[in-house]
Amino acid sequence: SQQGEEDPQALSIQEGENATMNCSYKTSINNLQWYRQNSGRGLVHLILIRSNEREKHSGRLRVTLDTSKKSSSLLITASRAADTASYFCATDTPSNTGNQFYFGTGTSLTVIP
């Protein structure tokens, strides 16, 4: 089963607005990463936040991590039409057979010009 679950499944906003996506996961993690996928293409890494970090910024992106709630959020500020894509969280999870790298089901973001 999937480790991460994103919410909402789909989000539609006007250009210039902020977009917030949430990710919940089930087990302990080493780090959590956010990726973007344009339709039918490969995933592009956006940002990585380690389990001992609470917040991280990269350009228009802000990621928070709450390990007590096993949740993370991705905020995209001042959205642009080019931000239209699916966004996935991925958890780097230790196990007795090695680290496992699980993706959530994704949030489909549409930014309307």
Add this chain to the structure above:
Amino acid sequence: DSGVTQTPKHLITATGQRVTLRCSPRSGDLSVYWYQQSLDQGLQFLIQYYNGEERAKGNILERFSAQQFPDLHSELNLSSLELGDSALYFCASSVQFSGQAFFGQGTRLTVV
């Protein structure tokens, strides 16, 4: 360009057949991951190799197998293909077995 190369880009084959998907990781990356993405679905983790050895196994069917060769490229073998195996198959690589992963553009497999 992520530096991860997957071939072929597209593959159409019949049920019952066997195919091999190939992945060349970024130069210097020791870890390779394989994922399956069905239509409008998230990515299902299949398997991970690190420096030639299997490190982690996810939801990989017994009909599927993979290996990582001494030159660090990896192959995913899918046999006795079924219609439901139609999906995008992604390979990703990272320097170690943890951390940022770089994805290839995927192989789109269509089983008819």
